Amino acid sequence: MAETPTACLIIIGNEILSGRTQDANLAYIARFLAELGIKMAEARVVPDEEAAIVEAVNECRAKYRYVFTTGGIGPTHDDITAKSIAKAFGVPFGRNAEAERRLLAYYPPDKVTQARLRMADMPEGVELIDNPVSAAPGFVIGNVFVLPGVPKIMQAMLDGLKNRLVGGPPIRSRSIVCFAPEGEIAERLGAVQAAHPEVEIGSYPFMRMGTPGTTIVFRSADPAAIDRAAAAFLEAMRAAGVETNEELLV
Amino acid sequence: MAETPTACLIIIGNEILSGRTQDANLAYIARFLAELGIKMAEARVVPDEEAAIVEAVNECRAKYRYVFTTGGIGPTHDDITAKSIAKAFGVPFGRNAEAERRLLAYYPPDKVTQARLRMADMPEGVELIDNPVSAAPGFVIGNVFVLPGVPKIMQAMLDGLKNRLVGGPPIRSRSIVCFAPEGEIAERLGAVQAAHPEVEIGSYPFMRMGTPGTTIVFRSADPAAIDRAAAAFLEAMRAAGVETNEELLV
Numbered sequence: 431m432a433e434t435p436t437a438c439l440i441i442i443g444n445e446i447l448s449g450r451t452q453d454a455n456l457a458y459i460a461r462f463l464a465e466l467g468i469k470m471a472e473a474r475v476v477p478d479e480e481a482a483i484v485e486a487v488n489e490c491r492a493k494y495r496y497v498f499t500t501g502g503i504g505p506t507h508d509d510i511t512a513k514s515i516a517k518a519f520g521v522p523f524g525r526n527a528e529a530e531r532r533l534l535a536y537y538p539p540d541k542v543t544q545a546r547l548r549m550a551d552m553p554e555g556v557e558l559i560d561n562p563v564s565a566a567p568g569f570v571i572g573n574v575f576v577l578p579g580v581p582k583i584m585q586a587m588l589d590g591l592k593n594r595l596v597g598g599p600p601i602r603s604r605s606i607v608c609f610a611p612e613g614e615i616a617e618r619l620g621a622v623q624a625a626h627p628e629v630e631i632g633s634y635p636f637m638r639m640g641t642p643g644t645t646i647v648f649r650s651a652d653p654a655a656i657d658r659a660a661a662a663f664l665e666a667m668r669a670a671g672v673e674t675n676e677e678l679l680v
Numbered sequence: 681m682a683e684t685p686t687a688c689l690i691i692i693g694n695e696i697l698s699g700r701t702q703d704a705n706l707a708y709i710a711r712f713l714a715e716l717g718i719k720m721a722e723a724r725v726v727p728d729e730e731a732a733i734v735e736a737v738n739e740c741r742a743k744y745r746y747v748f749t750t751g752g753i754g755p756t757h758d759d760i761t762a763k764s765i766a767k768a769f770g771v772p773f774g775r776n777a778e779a780e781r782r783l784l785a786y787y788p789p790d791k792v793t794q795a796r797l798r799m800a801d802m803p804e805g806v807e808l809i810d811n812p813v814s815a816a817p818g819f820v821i822g823n824v825f826v827l828p829g830v831p832k833i834m835q836a837m838l839d840g841l842k843n844r845l846v847g848g849p850p851i852r853s854r855s856i857v858c859f860a861p862e863g864e865i866a867e868r869l870g871a872v873q874a875a876h877p878e879v880e881i882g883s884y885p886f887m888r889m890g891t892p893g894t895t896i897v898f899r900s901a902d903p904a905a906i907d908r909a910a911a912a913f914l915e916a917m918r919a920a921g922v923e924t925n926e927e928l929l930v
Contacts, residue, residue: 444882447720448853449710450897451884453703456725460699470697472732473725475706478882482722505863506883507870537863545866580885603698613755613787616795620757632694632728633756634701635830647700 434598434651435495436471437463440486442501442511443579444477454581455500462588467597467651468496478502483514491518491574496595501579503568505545511576512569516553519571526552529567536565562586570594599651604660605677608667611635611642618666619646626659628652645677684848684901685745686721687713690736692751692761693829694727704831705750712838717847717901718746728752733764741768741824746845751829753818755795761826762819766803769821776802779817786815812836820844849901854910855927858917861885861892868916869896876909878902895927 439459445451453475460470471494476482483502490497502511516523529550537546549566559568559575563583568576575591577584608615612635623631632647646663648656667674689709695701703725710720721744726732733752740747752761766773779800787796799816809818809825813833818826825841827834858865862885873881882897896913898906917924 444880444899445884445897446706447710447723448714448851448897448899449707449720450853450882452707456696457699457702460697464698470699471727473697475723477721504883504885505866507866507873508882541864543863543867545870546863548866549863601698603700613793613796613799614791616755616757616798617793620795623757630694632700632758633754634695635754647695647698649694649698 434467434469434601435596437468437496437498438471438490438494439473440483440490440497440499441473441475441579442478442483442499443475444508446475446501447477455579455584458581458585459498459500459588463496463595463597464601466592466595467600468595469601478508478510480510480514480517483511484518487515487518487574491572495573497574499574499576500584503549503566503576503578505543505549509548512552515571515574515576519553519574521571522554524551524554526550526556526558526569529558529569532561532565532567559587560590562590601649601651602653602656603647603649604656605648606646606660606663607675607677608644608646609641609673609675610644610670612644615644615667615670615672618670619663622659622663622666625662626655628655629659631659631663684717684719684851685846687718687746687748688721688740688744689723690733690740690747690749691723691725691829692728692733692749693725694758696725696751697727705829705834708831708835709748709750709838713746713845713847714851716842716845717850718845719851728758728760730760730764730767733761734768737765737768737824741822745823747824748827749824750827750834753799753816753826753828755793755798759798762802765821765824765826769803769824771821772804774801774804776800776806776808776819779808779819782811782815782817809837810840812840851899851901852903852906853897853899854906855898856896856910856913857925857927858894858896859891859923859925860894860920862894865894865917865920865922868920869913872909872913872916875912876905878905879909881909881913 446453476486502509556569556571563586630649634645650656696703724736726736752759806819806821811817813836880899884895900906
């Protein structure tokens with residue numbers, strides 16, 4: 431089976447690190463990529479500081495097939511992502527003519543401000559990412575995809591990248607709910623994982639109406655391998671007298 | 681004014697990277713630390729893989745005053761945080777007698793499993809972090825604080841660390857809502873930031889009932905500096921005829 435390409439998300443923004451804003455992009459992008467057969471292998475949250483952005487981008491682009499950034503591409507002084515990425519790649523930074531054309535076409539003439547046109551300043555030689563919501567494009571440079579932080583706009587732009595990203599087979603998952611706490615099924619579960627190393631098995635405790643339980647998640651690009659591991663686990667639970675259920679909402 | 685100590689959070693868990701689970705710990709810990717005068721400077725999300733955990737812990741503990749980890753300290757095979765941290769510090773890993781004592785006191789004798797006792801396996805020489813919810817302790821080694829991923833338990837344990845962490849003056853914030861889009865106030869706002877470099881000013885667009893607006897957040901450990909920058913900004917908005925409001929819920 432083909433190798434699954436990896437991805438890394440760099441979330442740029444003081445508001446996430448201060449706790450003011452709850453990030454909503456990591457989970458969305460992770461699920462989007464899994465559908466395309468790309469595995470999110472790491473995520474970082476960095477402040478609106480050039481040195482921090484440059485360092486994270488350069489470390490991650492060397493390490494992963496795809497890097498996505500969210501945040502910091504608006505019109506205000508704290509939007510320094512584009513300039514920082516030019517610095518990370520060591521390329522000139524300046525006005526992108528096509529991006530400027532799109533902004534001028536979108537805003538009524540009396541609403542065109544210097545601040546808004548700054549959103550057309552980008553590293554030299556980028557490929558634009560269409561923004562069907564509010565015109566200001568993102569961009570691709572090397573293996574780095576630069577997206578905005580506002581979830582609705584980010585999602586619309588990401589959607590347009592479906593055919594631009596090359597994945598492996600989609601990553602599937604199957605979840606089984608056990609009505610027993612983790613500590614009482616852990617040994618049997620560990621044996622199933624040891625016997626099925628080709629499937630990634632996760633164990634997540636929960637509490638429902640005062641009763642502890644565990645959700646077991648099987649993940650792999652090979653649906654048959656998932657079913658083999660799940661069958662072995664279900665058999666082990668039957669033998670232990672633990673009630674189980676398929677979880678339908680994942 | 682005293683330097684503000686920095687912190688980094690390492691979120692350990694495949695379930696966050698797959699998008700199955702939405703992290704809720706970063707925002708909580710960031711606010712908790714801000715109250716103590718400690719600034720969250722970076723966060724990383726890494727998978728349940730030893731090499732990834734070792735690398736992140738060693739990079740971050742060299743870089744920041746405090747490092748917190750969440751996740752991966754339960755009883756199942758995918759809980760490998762404690763062992764990975766022993767490896768990062770190059771110290772032996774084994775049964776912690778006091779942690780074992782607490783687990784044995786908490787579980788009825790017929791509920792004591794080998795898997796549950798694994799939660800007492802830790803790097804040698806650690807200081808325990810009390811767990812008032814479910815007994816299994818976290819631990820401190822060097823400047824690294826190891827906490828569980830379940831938010832309610834993590835929060836109770838973090839609370840007990842209030843007097844263990846040494847912060848600077850608390851980081852304050854003040855938020856002002858402007859009824860104008862970012863792109864129309866960005867130039868005036870940039871001038872305020874340039875004149876008040878001692879305050880971190882963030883700009884966050886929003887849409888309320890179809891009308892775009894911007895929330896401006898002023899952050900500093902010095903309340904007087906916040907008020908000076910905010911007053912300059914309010915004056916600039918008045919001059920531009922932009923309506924503003926204090927935001928009371930931050």
